Amino acid sequence: MKIFLLRTFHAFTVVALVAFFSVFAAFGQDSGRFFWTQVQRLPGTEVYPEAYVDILNFLEGSTSISSSLSRRAVPLKGPLLFNSPFLVWSGREKEPDLSEQEMSALRDYLASGGFLWIDDNSGQRYSPFDRFIRKQMRGVFPESDFKVLPSTHAVFRSFFLIRSIGGREIVRDTIEGIDYGGRTCLIYTRNDLMGSWSKRAGATEIQRTMGKRLVINIILYCLTGTYKLDAVHQPFIMQKLRGQ
């Protein structure tokens, strides 16, 4: 019995150590690649936990982006947050309010160059998640509010030329963002863009396609900034937009 307990203990230790170092290894080695990081507050509340796989595969196959095909989850505080330049926060229900520490950390994260994409997966106009998000962001950025991103914003042309907002459920025909330090550090979408990648029914093909494109554009916007607003691109882009 004693030997059994000892062996079990050793096995458990080895597994724990491997898991521990694996997590840190996963957080450590991105080597210049794009990696998907989800905000984790309530375990098991993610609506589309596997959507990132399709998204990253699309990035790998259709763009020059090199991705790390693993997913990370970080809390809204602590050192891991500041090691994750691209964050996704999705949900559909109300969550516990952010603590002061979380609000402060999130603000510092976004102010120092981090990027956050929030996606409302509820598909409802007056969703509890939406009310929750707006309330939290008023605490994070008391001096700023969500603003509708104009059609000329770089996110609408960072890879695809986006003319209409897609998604699983068309709640709004616009997307919103918060600017800080001269850049849009937070983009908020209401049409369940993650749901565009789901194989569930309930959306037209065109809605899904437009939703997927917008997700790709959001990622490209995080990785290129306002690159597509540079003067050298404008003649080509305007020509393409007029051609439609």
Place this chain on the structure above:
Amino acid sequence: MSGIAFKWEAGWGEGLLAFLFLSLAAYLLLRRKDLPGPVWILRTAALLVLAFLALKPSFFVSRKEKEKPKIAILLDASRTMRQTQAGSSRFEQGRQWLIRNRSKLEDSARLELYVFADRAAKLRWEELPRKEASASPKNLKEALQAAVREEGQDLDGALVLSDGLADSSSGLDSSLSELGFPLDVLGIAEQNGRKGLQLVEISAPDFAFLHLPVTVSVSWQAAGMKGKKARAVLSRAGEKLGEQSIEIAKDFEAGQASFTFVPSSLGRESYRIDLLGAQSLSREFTLDVGRQKLRIMYLSGRPSFEYAHLREFLRSNPNNELVSFVILRDPQDAVQVPDSELSLIPFPAQEIFASDLFHFDLFILQNFPFDRFQLPSFYLANLKRFVEKGGGLLWIGGEEAFARGGYRGSPIEEALPVRLWEDAGDYVYENFSPRLLLPDSPLLQASGAAGVWPRLPALDGYHRFKGVKSDATVLLGSPQGQPLLVISEKGRGRIALWANSSSWKWKLAAGADLSLKGFYQDFWNGVVQYLSGSLDLKRVQFSSKRMKTAVQQPAQAGLKIFDSGYHSLVDPSLNLEVRLYPPKGPPSVLSPSLSASGLYQVDIPALKEGSYRVQASARYQNKLWGRDEMELLVEDENLPAQGINRAFLQKLANMTGGAYSDLNAFSLSDWIQAKRRTQREKKVTLQRVLWASPFWLLLISGIFFLEWALRRKRGML
């Protein structure tokens, strides 16, 4: 033509008095017919005269008269006028000429006399014989403005006697165009003139900007060379920049040759002007070249966090002009949508690597797999030449940045500060903390104290190289002795190699650790400054390390103060102190003044002969910002024999509608005739005040005496 007008100047009181006298006269006429006729007439006449006088009559006579023009005479008394020719100085020759011809001049004009050097002083003619030329420089603009201020709108012209050399006015051309009257200019030249070609003066700015054109003019004179030709050549370090031919059509001719060129590198550049004719003349001048904006080309092989953050940092500096391209899709990537729905543009490889390459100052290449795009290798040869000719190259790592990107054996590898790994396995997927190898390097000092480095988050991924070249400097290292940040110089340019692509972590980490705030920006600032050639420890710099001036000749030294980005620092909180250290004795404090775009001017007073030091010290942001020193040599030098600058003097006359002549060829009678023709008529009005004349007093007195005599004779008294 004359005109006469009457006017009554009486006020109410006088009017009332006149009415009283008239009333009394009327009473006499109507009521005192009992008086004898002559008495009655005399009394009535007296009362009428008194009434007339009470109304204060005046009459005005207008006529037109000729008025002489008002001319300001400006005699140049600056330093160059002390040059002697034919036994006396130019100033003396001008003075004597004025004294001799004073009466003739005054016959034709109302004269106001001034002497000028850096300032103008109005003189009485009696003071002129005691005046001497000074050691001060010439400022003709100041002299003209002083005359206009003093004489007001009355001035009809000016007569300038000068040699036209070394005028220190700024903005003279615009002043001349606003003058409103002609300048007649007399050049005080040698009687017989100096034969041959003369290089009179070179006009060049002290400071120029890289990539922006600058114009330099050389004034020349030729005497006794009618029909001959000459050439003016501008060169730099033996390289000819421009040439102009000069054809001399007259026995005496003056002209200007202008050259416009673009400075090719930063710092102080020496140029040379050669005048080649029957004889060869040359003169050198220097130009300080700075950078107005840094033109950056940033090419990234793929979107990445490193690209996004570095691009944003570079764009945030208004002194940068950034053009960037990032490959969003590789040739093998498939997107099943029409091209019209993608924001992609054709990759302008030819423009980036060939036609537009040399327009940039800094080229950033990040993780760009050259062989994937099947680009011609001469593009990389161009990149090497770009660096050799003075460009900066920043090479940023990534999986395909070096050997895997197809650069091994390419023309650019020879320019890199490292030897590339022998195969495509040169990238190591590993977290690490950089090793600080040269903490005192100015490039790294910008990032702050060495103590910050241990607090930085680990970086991710580094490159292996076969070795570091002997002329390279490794500032930061990665594990196993591999170089992380390496710098070197190639030709006139510089290269920095950053064998990593996760410095963005330093930026993000500042959100969690305030002590890291600004580290990322300062680090890349240091790298960019190094590559742009502007990284220098000195943030306080005199334009010249050595200056010469003549005894009792004030001078000006230029001083530049730079901020941490090596751009001109203009901030009220900057505390700048400049001291003059004489050969013996205590130092004195000089007052710098801010001129255009952050350049300071230090006015140095007239000094005795000797070797002086001028030291500038700046405090900013509560610390010693920088210090610099220059040497000032004050010499009692003889003026080099120099002809007058006729081109400049002719320009003064031409721009204002006046005429130029050498003094010894000047026809004073023609000038006088011309001035007489410009005499204008003015209306002169004379007033005769009738009522104030003593005649009326005598008349009234006579009338009263006569009346008394008549009444006495008739026994009425």
